[in-house]
Amino acid sequence: MKKKSILTMIAAVPLTAGLLFQTETDVQAVEPDLAAESAILVDADSGQVLYSNKADLILPPASMTKMMTEYLVNEAVAKGETSWDAEVNVTSKAEEISQNNALSNVPLRANRTYTVQELYEAMAIYSANGATIALAEHVAGTESDFVDMMNERAGELGMKDYEFVNSTGLNNASMDGLHPEGTEPDTENMMSARASAKLAYHLLNEYPDVLDTAGITEKTFRENGANTSMDNWNWMLPGSMYGSLDYEGVDGLKTGYTEMAGNAFTGTVEQNGTRFISVVMRTDSQTARFEETAKLYDYGFDNLSETEVVQEGQSFEDASSFPVVNGKDDAVSASAGSSLSLLLEDGDAENINTSVNINQDVLNENGELEAPVEKGTEIGTITLSGEGAPQSLSGVNETSQEVPLVLDEGVEKAGWFALTMRSVGGFFGSMWNSASSFVQGLL
Missing domain, CATH: 1.20.5 (Single alpha-helices involved in coiled-coils or other helix-helix interfaces)
Known part of the structure; x- marks a missing residue:
């Protein structure tokens, strides 16, 4: 092999069989048969997509929209732009929406103040729409400006297939002319299951305390004064009033319903250190969204196990040694800088190959490293390919993870003599x- 060919080296090599989790059976698990128009199941830690069905179909998310409002409120608190005990002056618009008994609401009064914490709990637990608008106006000044923030942040988070027109997920038509200025009166938020899962992924990983509120099964709004009992719409929560639907480890996240959206649910569950994020969209009923979610969780916990597919220190054919010029040694070896484990069905690891991609910027024009070089220097990446390679939340044809290819030793520059x-x-x-x-x- 000529040295210069290293510049364009992309070596696809099968994983060493001895490093894989071996199984005694070739029987594949049966994926869940869901009564949902769109669905996705994701590993909350890595973002690895474990199951998907029409996950890029754009549908109304209804009140699952409020996950973005939760994200932006948490972000504003983290930046010091507001605080949980900050007082919010409720506008006449938020008050009027909150008095609509046809919508999920806690009644608000424009002549009273509420803390950010109170309004946030009403939104996250009870999906209160007036409280959501009050928070949006508090953070951005107007709901219209907040909607601009929602769309901008969605793009920055790498979400695809979305459009926000209000902070709540309501159909604008149901807001009796109080929809955000600049949006059409007959429009509704749109988002794919993949985009919803990606939003939930960022929400949970950047602001994990959201589960402290999302997991509350019931609470009273405004204990002093007009009291409203808030029962969490997530009936999968252990201890929920709908005990037949609860599921061990469920502690969030957000339900949704409009006539156009049907019944939807973005959920999360943790058992034995493994956390899933799930989305089901356009199911037939309130209970069906939880029953279909349970099928996803059963599939994940019963059939997927953590499997090491790349070992730290593992070398790869045709990418294990690199020439060094002007060094005390004329070559140095390279290997995986970290291990990589995935949640896989038994036997799926056998279908995964690795692709070694060399970073051309670390080599000279002759495809050589120039001394001195340090141990651990990253000279490329190892990505996964093949039938069993993991799918990414970013897109169908993108892998979710990679590991660095690093130098095993340092090479000092040779002396002048x-x-x-x-x-x-x-x-x-x-x-x-x-x-x-x-x-x-x-x-």
Whole structure:
């Protein structure tokens, strides 16, 4: 192999069989048959997609929209732009929406103040729409400006297939003319199951305390004064009033319903250190969204196990050694800088290959490393390919994880004397080769 070819090296090599989780059966688990128009199941830690069905279909998310409002409220608190005990002055718009008994609400009064914490709990537990609008106005000034923030942040989070027109997930038509200025009166928020899962992924990983509120089964709003009992719409929570639907480990996240959206649910569950995020959209009933979610959780916990597919220190064919110039050593080995484990069905690891991608910027024009180089220097990445490679939340054809390819040892730069002798040796070697060629030409 010529040294220069390293610049474009992309070596696809099968994983060493001895490093894989071996199984005694080739029987594949049966994926759940869901009565939902769209669904997805994700590993909350890595973002690995474990199951999907029409996950990129754009549908109304209804009140699952409020996850973005939760995200932006938490972000504002984290930045010091507001606080949980900050007082919120309720506008006449938020008051009017909150008095609509056809919508999920706690009654608000424009002549009273409420803390951010109170309004946030009403939104997260009871899906209160007036409280949500009050929070949006508190954070951004107007709901219209808040909607701009929602769409901007969605893009920054890498979400695809979405459009926010209000902070609540209501159909604008149900807001009796009080929909955000600049949006159409007959529109509704739109988002795919994948986008909903990605939003939940960022919400849980960046602001994990959201589960402290999302997991509350019931609470009273405004204990002093007009009291409203708030029962969490998430009936999968252990201890929920709908005990037949509860599921061990469920502690969030957000339900949704409008006539156009049907019944939807973004949930999360944790058992034995493994946490899933799930989304089901457009199911037939309030209970069906939880029954279909339970099928996803059963599939995940019963059939998927953590499997190491790359070991730290593992070397790869045709990418295990790299030439070094001007160093005390003329080559250095490379290997995986960390291990990589995935949640897989038994036997799926056998279908995964690795692709080694070399970073051309660390090599010179001849495909060599130039001394000195340090141990642990990242010179490329190891990505997964093949039928069993994990799918990413970012898109169908993108893998969810990669590990660095790093140098196993450092190489110091050779001293001036050694470099001089190499130069001299190279000169006489070149002269000898030239002379040999000349003599050969005479014979």
